[in-house]
Amino acid sequence: MAYRLPTVLFYATWATIIAAPVVLAGLILNGAFAPEAIKAAFPHVPVSDAQSVDEIICAGVVGLAPWAIALWVLYQAQALFGLYRDGKALTRDAAHRIFQLGLGLVLVAITAVLARTAQILILTWANEDGTRMLAVSFGFTHVALLLAAGLMTIIGRSMIEAADAVDDMRGIV
Amino acid sequence: MEIVVRLDVVLALRKMKARDLAEQIGISEQNVSLLRTGKVKGIRFNTLARICEVLDCQPGDILEAVPAQDAKA
Numbered sequence: 404m405a406y407r408l409p410t411v412l413f414y415a416t417w418a419t420i421i422a423a424p425v426v427l428a429g430l431i432l433n434g435a436f437a438p439e440a441i442k443a444a445f446p447h448v449p450v451s452d453a454q455s456v457d458e459i460i461c462a463g464v465v466g467l468a469p470w471a472i473a474l475w476v477l478y479q480a481q482a483l484f485g486l487y488r489d490g491k492a493l494t495r496d497a498a499h500r501i502f503q504l505g506l507g508l509v510l511v512a513i514t515a516v517l518a519r520t521a522q523i524l525i526l527t528w529a530n531e532d533g534t535r536m537l538a539v540s541f542g543f544t545h546v547a548l549l550l551a552a553g554l555m556t557i558i559g560r561s562m563i564e565a566a567d568a569v570d571d572m573r574g575i576v
Numbered sequence: 577m578e579i580v581v582r583l584d585v586v587l588a589l590r591k592m593k594a595r596d597l598a599e600q601i602g603i604s605e606q607n608v609s610l611l612r613t614g615k616v617k618g619i620r621f622n623t624l625a626r627i628c629e630v631l632d633c634q635p636g637d638i639l640e641a642v643p644a645q646d647a648k649a
Contacts, residue, residue: 574617576607 409487416481423474427467436463445526448536454529462525469515476507495566502559508552512545577641581614586631586638601626 434440438456441463442448450459483500491497520539527536587594598608603623610616624635631638 571617574615576603576611576616576619576623 407488409484413481413484413488416477416484420474420477420481423470423477436460442526445523448523448526449530449534450526451530451534454526458525458528462522465518465521465525468518469511472507472510472514476504476511479503479507493562493566493569495563495570498559498562498566500559501562502556505552505554505556505559508548509556512548512552515548516541516545578644580640580642581611581616581638582640583608583612583627583638586633587612590631592631597627597630600630 430436438459441459442450444463479500483497483504486492486494486497486500516539520537523536523538527534530536587597594608594612595605598605601608601623607616611619619639624638627633627638628635
C-alpha cells in the first residue's frame with residue numbers, strides 16, 4: 404500500500420504532538436526536573452545553597468517555554484500537511500498556516516534565548532550581591548533558526564497575498 | 577448602481593444559443609451561463625470584445641448600469 408508524503412507527515416506530526424506530553428511525563432518521573440538535575444544542567448552557573456527548591460524547579464519549568472511554542476508550531480504543521488493531503492495546497496488557509504509556522508519558529512528562537520537567560524537569573528537569584536548572573540547566549544543555531552523562520556514568515560505572507568489575488572480573479576470570465 | 581448583464585436579450589435578438597456563443601468566443605458553456613445569470617464578479621476586456629465581435633454589438637448592449645433597487649426587481 405502506497406502512502407503519499409503529506410499523509411505520512413500529517414500522521415508523523417500528530418504522533419509527535421501526542422508523544423510530547425508522554426515524553427515530558429517520563430522525564431519528570433525520571434527526575435529530570437529534580438533540583439539536582441536542573442543544577443547539573445547548568446554546570447557553569449554558581450547556584451547558592453540558599454536557593455529554594457521551588458525556585459530551582461521554576462528555573463527548570465521556564466526552560467519548557469520554547470518547547471511549548473514548538474508544540475504549537477507542530478500543531479500548525481499537522482494542519483498544513485492535512486491541507487496538502489486534501490489537495491488544498493494553494494489555498495489561503497495553507498498560506499496562513501505557513502505564515503504561522505514561520506511566526507512560531509521566530510518565537511521559538513527568541514524564547515530559547517530569553518528562557519535560558521531567565522533560567523540563569525532565577526538560579527542565581529539567591530546568590531550574594533555581585534555573584535548573580537545575567538547571561539545572554541546567542542549562537543549560530545539561533546541565527547540560522549531566525550533566518551529560516553523569517554524567510555518562512557515572508558513566504559507565508561506572500562502566499563496569502565497570492566491566494567487573495569487568485570480569489571479576486573475567481574469569478575471573472 | 578449595479579451592473580446588470582443583458583446577454584440573454586442580445587442572444588435572443590441574434591437567435592443564438594449560449595452553447596454556440598461559448599464555442600465561438602472560446603470560453604466554457606458554464607462560464608457563459610454564469611455570465612448570463614450575472615453570477616460573475618467581472619468580465620475581462622478580451623472576453624467582452626469577443627462577445628461583441630460574435631454578436632455584432634457594443635458593450636453597452638450587454639452591460640447596463642441600473643439603480644440597486646431596480647436590479648433586484
